[in-house]
Amino acid sequence: MCGIAGAIAPPDRLDEEALRQLGTRMGAAIAHRGPDDAGTWTDAAAGLVLAHRRLAIVDLSPEGHQPMMSDDGRWVIAFNGEIYNHHTLRGELAARGQAFRGHSDTEVLLAAIAHWGVEAALARSNGMLALAAWDRHARTLWLARDRVGKKPLYYGWTGDGTFLFGSELAALRACPSLRTDVDPDALALLLRLDYIPAPHCILKGVRKLPAGALVRIDATRTDARSVPDVHRWWNAHARHEAAIDAGFEGDEDAALDALDTVLRDAVALRMEADVPLGAFLSGGTDSSLVTALMQAQATRPVRSFSIGFDNAVHDESAHAAAVARHLRTDHTELRADGRAALDLVPGIARIYDEPFADSSQLPTALLCRLARQHVTVALSGDGGDELFFGYGRYVRALRNDARLERLPRRLLSRLAGDPGERARLGGVAALRAELSTRNLQDVARHRISRWRRPEHVVRGAHPVVTAYDDPAALLRNGTQADQLMAMDFACYLPEDILTKVDRASMAVALEARAPLLDWRVVELAWSLPLSLKYRNGTLKYLPKKLLSRYLPEALVYRGKSGFGAPVGDWLRGPLREWAEALLDERRLREEGHFDPAPVRAMWSDFLGGQRKWHTHLWSVLMFQAWKDAWR
Structure with missing residues (x-):
């Protein structure tokens, strides 16, 4: 897991040293994503620089250093993510005569691109990724994002025509010529959804590459007036329709066995690491199932992590502990209160990089911080709700x-x-x-x-x-x-759930992996009839049936409370002074992004006892905090 960044400057604007300095600044802005190593590579004749920050997970040796050049010298790659089936691809490539220096998945992906081309290499890969691949012969830059949107990628143009890209907005902001005007349409999306979905971005002139997308940049034409076409190398919409047309051939027992087989393999692939590994365990169906499949294939107790709150409505820690005891994991629990949130809030806007207002961002950040004290990789249960009718x-x-x-x-x-x-x-x-x-x-x-x-x-x-x-x-x-489920898979899953986990985990250099979002599990889920997802009031029917193979039914069939935070209580208590300063009427008027009247009226009603306005106010507060962080 890493961070990538880079730029293509107009001809003759930046020499090699200036390009290298720009790449170094962009990489340094996302150093938290990769504290283990840093690298830059330039093609001065093309005005290009690639930057990389490395979090070493597989092949900790210098052979995994990036940016990395192919054997024939044609391709250079900066890659963020993991290719879980790299051993299989390595075997195929070796059979074609490809030699390898190390055992990193990056070297395998680069060789795959050199042999088969970018899109074909992506189609053969099973993993999560954001990549920049530079073709030195054609002078073209390829940017790509994984099938479901686990890894982020921003891109845009400066006022002087420089093309920028990076894993986070912070990398682009390291270029002093980037305009930082707020896009009011994107801000409205934040207030509606709690997040800003791709391709939109809070800054005008910047875009986010959608999940499963690929874009090709001609280095000779990089100005914003020639916006490149975005191509879906994996089209979730079309694949979903095809899976429904094909259907699942077999009865409930066959479906249960199929899910067990493919998910067990997805978990096993994601357990490969040359660093300590664990699991997020909330006690819900998805995280419990992933943890159970990990423990079933592990030779020692799996490290599991959960978080509990002083507000009982949001506290599932006791159930998580019961699941951990039954599975015999090595379990660690963190208790959080308003003070812990208050301590985290000043830095929350920096963690999430772009304004983000899903209030579960707070416990997620705390959980990632806890896990990182013990492991470098953690598996999660993300994706189960959107695939198996879980809401x-x-x-x-x-x-x-x-x-x-x-x-x-x-x-x-x-x-x-x-x-x-x-x-x-x-x-x-x-x-x-x-x-x-x-x-x-x-x-x-x-x-x-x-x-x-x-x-x-x-x-x-x-x-x-x-x-x-x-x-x-x-x-x-x-x-x-x-x-x-398709609407949520296209928008809510990649732009809220996966964004939340990516920023919180990478802020502390923790890699998060989601076995339920292995594309094989995804397409199997899409092929199943609704009766195997929702039956007689039971959500996620088939995953719960599978979990019953590993846990007693009393730990499987229980109500879902979600992974939230008591933000309403906190805003009336330890966070009230912080919120009041951000919602100051004079400040709102002078900054000019919001009409102060409805915001102030809502804040007053909330303090007067209206219980539900905290969700509206939190999105405004997160934008205001973001403005302060980047001021």
């Missing part, structure tokens, strides 16, 4: 959509009207909002939105289409449940 809001959305289908929906949507932000408070306002929906996408968007009308509070913002609005994001086949 209660799916059930509620389908129920409400079915009820509304029996009513004159178009007429109701005109008469009911959307009460705006008050729809979050329940009662008549929530009913009016639900009646105003026209289709399943409307229902889903209402379920996941914080601010219903963020463009009314963000100055200069306009509504932006996402997977929750775009009819093209809907599958041509499958059930309504498939549509809900």
Whole structure:
């Protein structure tokens, strides 16, 4: 796991030394992602520099140093991630006469690109990645991101025409000519979703490469007026439709065995490391299943980690401890209170790099910090909810959509009207909002939105289409449940869940791996009927059935409380003074991003006892904290 960065400057603008200095600055800005080694490589004639920061996981020797050049001298790569099937690829390449100096997966990926080309090498790879591959002969730069979006990649242009890219926005900001104007449309997305989905970015002129995407940059044409085409080398939408068309051939027992086999192998592949390894264990179905499969294949107790809160609503630590005892893992638990959050908050905007407002960012950051004291790699259960119907809001959305289908929906949507932000408070306002929906996408968007009308509070913002609005994001086949999971897989999973874990883990140089997001597990899940995901009120039916092979049913079948934080309590308590300073009316007015009136009114209502406004306020606070961090 590492960090990558680089630039292509206009001809004759920067000499080799200036390019190297720029690359060094960009790499230093993301040194936390790779504290073990640093490297830069330049092609001065093309105006290119590649930078790399290394967190050594596989092959700790200097043979894993990056940027790395291919044997024939044509390709140079800066790579962030892990190729889990690199042993298989190494065997194929060796059979074609390829010799290897070390045993790193980077060297294998580079050789694969040299033999088969970028897209074919990616298609053969099973892993998580963001990469920059420079073709010295064609003078083209290839940027790519893994299938599901585990690893991030930003890119954009400066005012003088320099093309920049990096694992985090911080790398781009290390270039002094980058404009730092806030994009109000992206800010409105933050208020609506708690995150800013790709391709959008909080800074104008900067983009995020979507999951499964590839872009080719011609070094002779790098200005923003010639925006390169983004190509999906792995199209989740098309693969999902194909999996549904193919279906799963077999009964429930066959599906259970298939899931056991592929997930066991996915876990085993992710257990390879030349450094200490462990698991995040919340006690929920997904993390318990991953930990169980790890322990079943380990020769010693697996290191497991959980976090508990002084607020019982968010505390699952006792259940995690019970699972750990049954599996006989070497378990460590961290207790967190408002003071721990208060200590973390001043640095939270730096950790997340771009404004990010999922409040579970706080326990995630604390958990990663705890785990890093003992291990360098941790496996997680991310992805199970989006693949196996794991959210209660799916059930509620389908129920409400079915009820509304029996009513004159178009007429109701005109008469009911959307009460705006008050729809979050329940009662008549929530009913009016639900009646105003026209289709399943409307229902889903209402379920996941914080601010219903963020463009009314963000100055200069306009509504932006996402997977929750775009009819093209809907599958041509499958059930309504498939549509809900597909929308989340396209947007919520990569841009919230995986972003949260990537930034929190890499801030402390911890590699997080997600076996449930192995593409083979993903496509198997897509092929399964809904009855194997949701049955008789049981969410994630098949994963729970599989977990019952490793845990007693009392530890498997229990309610889901999620992985959150008592932010409302904290904002009224230890974080109140911090929040008041960020929401100061004069400051809001002078900075000009928000209309102060609705923000201040919401803060006043919240302090007066309105319990739900903390979710709205947290997104504003995270943006304000981000502004302070980068001021």
